[in-house]
Amino acid sequence: MDNLKSVIIGSGNVAWHLAHWLPYCGCSVVQIFSRTLYSAQNLAMEIGADFTDNYAEIFSDADIYIYAVSDDALYSVIQSVSVKNGLHLHTSGSVEMNVFEGEKENFGVLYPFQTFSKQKKVDFKKVPVFIETNNEQNLLFLENFAKKISEKIYKISSEQRKTVHLTGVFACNFTNHLWNISYNLLKENNLPFEILLPLIEESVEKLHYISPQQAQTGPAIRGDKTVISKHLRLLENHKDLQEIYKILTEQIRSDKKLCQ
DSSP states (O other), rough: SEEEEEEEEEHHHHHHHHHHGGGGEHHHHEEEOSSSSSHHHHHHHHHHHEESSSSSSSSSSEEEEOOOOOOOHHHHHHHHOOOSEEEEEEOSSSSSSGGGGTTOEEEEEEEEOOOOBBBBBOOOGSSEEEEEEEHHHHHHHHHHHHHHOOOOEEEHHHHHHHHHHHHHHIIIIIHHHHHHHHHHHHTTTTTTTTGGGGHHHHHHHHOOOOOOTOOOOSSHHOOOOHHHHHHHTTTTTTTHHHHHHHHHHHHHHHHHHOOO
């Protein structure tokens, strides 16, 4: 399983993190492909790999081909890659494994469930990685390979993976947007965002010990109509935020009723 060779197709956030991590896992990244030559070159130079923006120049002797591109571009990129040998894996949370059907003989999914930004490295060993392949032999190979990447490997179906991805949107993407709303409201009032960080950190930390339902605090769960009304008045000049506040408040109150 050591001395594997991989080609990474893509140069975005996921590609960047995998390109930097795989060499520590006994898998050399021999080439970066990107439809933008500048992006391919930049990433390749960081890790000492070859690079190209030409599909015809993609190395044909790698063991693993990892497609870390946008969901919308994935199918057309797969069709454009003429290489047939090797194991072809995409990293999407919401695209079926069978997107490779009829295009590649050995294929599957390697989905790292984490938010990735090039500005901050993550400890890949702690990242849940979801895998799936088109046959048992490929699954055994991918499982052994994935265990070198992370300590948390899960074998799930494409349908299960879609649900995982959906929960990530709620738990991460939407939550981050709410933090951005808070950032902007604080900025309007000449207050630093850093005052929220201990609150955010504690909110996440206690989820290691209690459920989200048990962790819920605030005026909505208490049914404090006076405070809720004050907040809505503060948002008079932000009608869209008023609506978000109302929807989330009602959702929290509904959840409380269901749990009583």
